[in-house]
Amino acid sequence: MDTQTLPYVLPLFVTALATMVLSVSAWRRPASGTVPFALFLAAISIWSCGYALELLSLGLTAKTWWAKFQYVGITALPVLWLIFVLQYTQRTHWLSLWNLFLLALVPGCTLILVWTNEIHGLIWETINLTPTGLLVAFAPNYGLWFWVHTAYSYLLFGLGFVFLVQFLIRSPRLYRSQVGALLIGAFLPWTGNVLYVFGLNPLPGLDLTPFGFALSGLSITWGLFRLRLLDIVPLAYDSVIESMGDGIIILDGQRRIVNINPTALELLDYKIDEVIGQSVYHVLDLSLVHIAIADDKQQTVEITRNQTMSVLDVRRSTIAHSHGVELGVVIVLRDITEQSHTEVALRQAKESAESASRAKGIFLANMSHELRTPLTAIIGYGELLSRDTHITESPIMTNDLHAIQIAGRHLLGLINNVLDLSKIEAGHVELYEELINIPALIDDVVMTVRPLIENNHSTFEIHNRDELGVIRADITKLRQILFNLLSNAAKFTEYGTVSLMIERSLGDDEEWVSFQIADTGVGIPTEQMDQLFEEFIQGDDQIAQKYGGTGLGLTISHRFCQLMGGTITSTSAEGAGSVFTVCLPAKLTNSKVEDTPPHIVTNIL
Structure with a gap:
């Protein structure tokens, strides 16, 4: 050596x-x-x-x-x-x-x-x-x-x-x-x-x-x-990144900005020399800094530049090696200021519409009250005049009075429906639970609709009338639901059959009672089934002109079922009739029908 x-x-x-x-x-x-x-x-x-x-x-x-x-x-x-x-x-x-x-x-x-x-x-x-x-x-x-x-x-x-x-x-x-x-x-x-x-x-x-x-x-x-040469691979400023509509910020492991595209510079109001190599703590808003250092994948933040507020949708992704070691972070910025303003405007419009709807409900309720009082008087005077022998001796006068009473009752029914619907929408409907003798209630409703069934040359069938006995519910609303469904079945069925089946069942540790009203009438077109329980829906114009109605009966019945914790469903085929099923929580009692006080069922007539 x-x-x-x-x-x-x-x-x-x-x-x-x-x-x-x-x-x-x-x-x-x-x-x-x-x-x-x-x-x-x-x-x-x-x-x-x-x-x-x-x-x-x-x-x-x-x-x-x-x-x-x-x-x-x-x-x-x-x-x-x-x-x-x-x-x-x-x-x-x-x-x-x-x-x-x-x-x-x-x-x-x-x-x-x-x-x-x-x-x-x-x-x-x-x-x-x-x-x-x-x-x-x-x-x-x-x-x-x-x-x-x-x-x-x-x-x-x-x-x-x-x-x-x-x-x-x-x-x-x-x-x-x-x-x-x-x-x-x-x-x-x-x-x-x-x-x-x-x-x-x-x-x-x-x-x-x-x-x-x-x-x-x-x-x-x-x-x-010193320069962390191999901490993160440089990403070239290719045409895709530079032309992207979203802002792109790339950070290294020390949360320094190592790359940023023109869109991000415009959103943040910076020049490239002011941010490259700088820590996010020195140049970004606190909300963006939080995203850069936290694990949140997406946030909506508001930033202010030059006295102008912008709303940004910010998404964060980690740049990791195949072994899972973090190399850096990519932050994607999307300007959603206009979208945010649109959402605010839509929310305000929704609130205005809801306010207008409430005002409409109050107006309809007030108008219904104002109309119902004189209309009741007109119907009453018509009934009094129809009892006058001098008037009844004239066929012309008798027919006119009969027309007045029919028109008055129809208009009164419409006003009552509008009033009920406005109360529901305004949230003023209350439930009054009481014991209900189901057989007596069914007889009461059937007696009211049987003439309409017979006028259309149809037959009526009832099943399991005496099996339920006494339940606890709101009798007024249950009566109106059954009356609406049975009268609809009677009105749309000629030379056919209208049936009512009553059943009880146990589900989810609670007893339920169901009322199934079926008919063999004209049925409902398939395209109308989805809007069946919406307001003022009456099918096509020919059916509406022939059978009349307000288009509110099913809507009110549906709302009443919801208020009582139940459901109403339907199946139908055009030309083959319809089936409506009302399911309500029964709250059945052990009382016998014959022991039930008679005053708990009020006749509708």
């Missing part, structure tokens, strides 16, 4: 050790591009270590062997450098398996020719030892393939430089520092190699390339640990 070379070899060993440590550190970083970069640093370590051992060796054979060993790193460096640059600048589509094979073809041939140089001399035609000061330098005469290898290596390094410079020009400020560190780290040893290969070295025989790596190690270390 030549101890006089220690001043030269110590920096080389330090460089070899430092670059190997940096290689391990880069390898452990969870980001794309770390593998070629880590191998690039490892190749530098091999070259530096091999050259140090070459300088320490005394004989030609030993120096030649270590010179060959260095080519393991020398041939790999240009290829690894270009692969890393392509990944770093987002040109990974060039890295197909075929292209990688072509890239490695010349270095692979070079490495084989180095270790077989004694056969052909294509790398070193002759090998000599030249004393240079304290050193005995390895001084070969280069063969043809050496220049092929050198030209190829310079080409790959040059391409990498061009790509980095292009990226430097169009990158945000934070990326420019990273790219600058890479350019310095590669330029110094490349310059030393040019001086050595072309005989321009101020220290003849001494290869300055590994010493250049010692200086570049400082630049690379600064890039890795």
Whole structure:
């Protein structure tokens, strides 16, 4: 071992050790591009270590062997450098398996020719030892393939430089520092190699390339640990991101803004130089900062810029390595100010409509009261006049009075329905529960609708009339429900059958009573079933003109069923009749029908 070379070899060993440590550190970083970069640093370590051992060796054979060993790193460096640059600048589509094979073809041939140089001399035609000061330098005469290898290596390094410079020009400020560190780290040893290969070295025989790596190690270390070179892969400002209507903000692991598109800059009223590389704590509103550091995936926030408030829909996504390690955060901003204003306007319109509906209900209730009083008087006077024998002797007068009474009762029924509906909508309907004798109530309702059934030449059937006994419910509302459904069935059924079936059942620990009204009448078209219980729905015009009605009976029955905790359902087929089923909580008592006081059922007549 030549101890006089220690001043030269110590920096080389330090460089070899430092670059190997940096290689391990880069390898452990969870980001794309770390593998070629880590191998690039490892190749530098091999070259530096091999050259140090070459300088320490005394004989030609030993120096030649270590010179060959260095080519393991020398041939790999240009290829690894270009692969890393392509990944770093987002040109990974060039890295197909075929292209990688072509890239490695010349270095692979070079490495084989180095270790077989004694056969052909294509790398070193002759090998000599030249004393240079304290050193005995390895001084070969280069063969043809050496220049092929050198030209190829310079080409790959040059391409990498061009790509980095292009990226430097169009990158945000934070990326420019990273790219600058890479350019310095590669330029110094490349310059030393040019001086050595072309005989321009101020220290003849001494290869300055590994010493250049010692200086570049400082630049690379600064890039890795100060600029977080491999913490997050740069995302190119491609046309898709820049033209997006949504704002895009990309943060690194330290919540610094590393990328932002023009839409986000416009929404936040910033210039790109004011935000790139800055912490979100310094430039973003507190609401956006909270999203950046929290786990919330979506929020709606309000921000104020230039005295103008904007409403933003903010979505947060994590950029993670395949192993689940977080690399950064993507924040997507969408301006929903106009949509928010529209929603506010719709909400206000809804509230106004509800207020108007309540006012309408109050108006209808008041008008119904005002109309019902004189109308009742008209009907009453008509009944009194119909009892006058002088008037009844005139057929014309009798018919006129009968028409007045029919029209008056029809109008009174309409007013009562409107009044009931307005009370329901205004929330003024109260339930009055009492004991109800079901058979008596059924007889009461059937007696009222039987004439209409018989006038249409239909028959009436009732099933299970006496099985229910006494229940507790609101008798007025139950009577009106049954009357509405039975009168509808009677009105729309001619020469057919109207039936009523009463059943009791147990469900969910509660007893229920059901009233099923079926008819064989005209039925209901399928397209009208969905709006059956809406206000003023009467089917088509021909049916409405023929059968009349207000279109409120089913609506009121439906609302009353809901108020009493029950349901009303229907099935129908046009031309085949209809079936309406009312289900109510029974609250059945143990009282016998015959023991029920008679006053609990009030006749409707």
